[in-house]
Amino acid sequence: xxxxAETTATAITSLTLEVPDPAAATAFYHAAFxxxxxLRFRASEAPTTGFRGFTxxxxxxxxxxxxxxIGAALDAGATVLKPVAKGFWGYGGVIAAPDGTIxxxxxxxxxxxxxxxREIDDxxxxxxxxxxxxSKRFYLERGLAVAKSFGRKYVEFxxxxxxxxxxxxxxxxxxxxxxxxxxxxxxxxxVISSEAGxxxxxxxxxxxxxxxxxxx
Numbered sequence: 001x002x003x004x005a006e007t008t009a010t011a012i013t014s015l016t017l018e019v020p021d022p023a024a025a026t027a028f029y030h031a032a033f034x035x036x037x038x039l040r041f042r043a044s045e046a047p048t049t050g051f052r053g054f055t056x057x058x059x060x061x062x063x064x065x066x067x068x069x070i071g072a073a074l075d076a077g078a079t080v081l082k083p084v085a086k087g088f089w090g091y092g093g094v095i096a097a098p099d100g101t102i103x104x105x106x107x108x109x110x111x112x113x114x115x116x117x118r119e120i121d122d123x124x125x126x127x128x129x130x131x132x133x134x135s136k137r138f139y140l141e142r143g144l145a146v147a148k149s150f151g152r153k154y155v156e157f158x159x160x161x162x163x164x165x166x167x168x169x170x171x172x173x174x175x176x177x178x179x180x181x182x183x184x185x186x187x188x189x190x191v192i193s194s195e196a197g198x199x200x201x202x203x204x205x206x207x208x209x210x211x212x213x214x215x216x
Contacts, residue, residue, distance in 0.1 A: 011195055012164040013210045015056075015125065018044030018189040019099040028098055032073035033058060034118050038164060042191070048100070050184030051175050053203060055094075057104040057124040063091040064116035069105045070095060072118075078103075081179040086110060094178050100189065102178045123164045125192070128171035128182070129203050135168050142196050171203075 014037065019025040022041035029035050060066055070084055070093050077098045084093030084105075092106025129135040132152050139157060140146070144166070147158040156167040175182035193210045200206050 011160050012125065012166060012192055013195070014038050014040055014193045015164060016040040016042050016191040016193065017099060017101055018042050018046060018187065018191065020045060025097075025099050028076050028078075031076040032078065032097070033069060033103075033120070035120075035123075038123060040193075044187070044189060046187035046189065048184070048186035048189055051128070051171075051178075051180050051182055052100070052102075052184055052188050052190070053128045053171060053174075054188060054190060054205070055102040055104055055126050055128075055174060055178050057106060057122075057126060058120050059122040059124065060105065060107050060117075060120060062107055062109050062112045062114070062116070064112045064114075065119070066092055066105050066107055068116040069118065069120075073097070073103070073105075102180070104178065124167055125164055126167045126169050126174055127201075127203060127205060128174035129168050130171060131202065132168050132170060135202050138202055139166075139168075142199070 017025060017039065019041050020043070022043050025041045029039055058069065060069065066084060073095050074080065078095040080093070081096055081102065082094035084091070090106055090108040091110055092104055094102065094104045096102055127135065132155060136155050145158040146155060148156040154167065154169055156165065159165045172182045188205055190205065192205065192207045194207055195210065196207060198208050
C-alpha cells in the first residue's frame with residue numbers, strides 16, 4: 001500500500017445519471033437516500049445491457065443507518081443484489097435502483113453508537129476498469145492525486161472534502177462485490193461533472209465541465 005498526500009485534485013462536483021424518467025428518478029433518490037445537488041438526472045434511452053462498469057457507494061457511520069437507508073430504498077422500489085450482512089470489513093448491502101444504477105450502502109463499524117440517521121459521510125464512485133495501471137496514469141495526467149493504492153488491485157484518488165470520491169477497481173472484482181455478472185454492453189448511463197473539462201477515459205466514462213444549467 002502507498003499513501004500520497006493530496007496536492008492538486010480534480011473535484012467531482014456532481015454526477016448525472018442518464019435515466020428513462022428523470023422525474024421518477026428524482027422521486028426515488030429523494031425518498032431512498034435524500035441526495036441533493038451532487039446527483040442529477042438526464043433523460044436517455046441509450047442502449048445498455050448488463051453491468052454498466054461502475055457502482056456508487058454511500059458510506060455511513062453505523063449499521064443502523066445502513067439498515068435505514070437500504071430499507072428506504074427498497075420501500076421506494078429498489079431491488080436487492082446483496083442482502084445486508086456483516087463482513088470482516090464492516091456491515092453493508094447492495095441494491096439496484098429502478099433506473100439500474102448499483103448502490104452499496106456500508107459502514108466500517110460493526111456496532112451502533114446511537115439512533116439511525118440519514119447522514120451520509122462519503123459518496124464513492126467506483127469504476128470497474130479493464131487496466132487499473134493505465135487508468136491510474138490517465139487520471140494522474142489530468143491532475144488527480146493518489147490517496148491510496150493497493151498495487152494493481154485498487155486505487156483511490158485524493159478528493160477535496162464534501163465532494164464525490166473516485167476510486168478504480170478491476171471490472172470483474174467490482175461486479176463480484178456488487179453481486180452481478182461482469183459482462184455488459186452499451187452506455188454507462190453516467191456523466192461526471194468536474195473542474196477538469198471534457199474528456200472520455202480509457203473505459204469510456206464521459207466527463208464534462210461543471211455547468212449551473214446541468215441540474216435537473
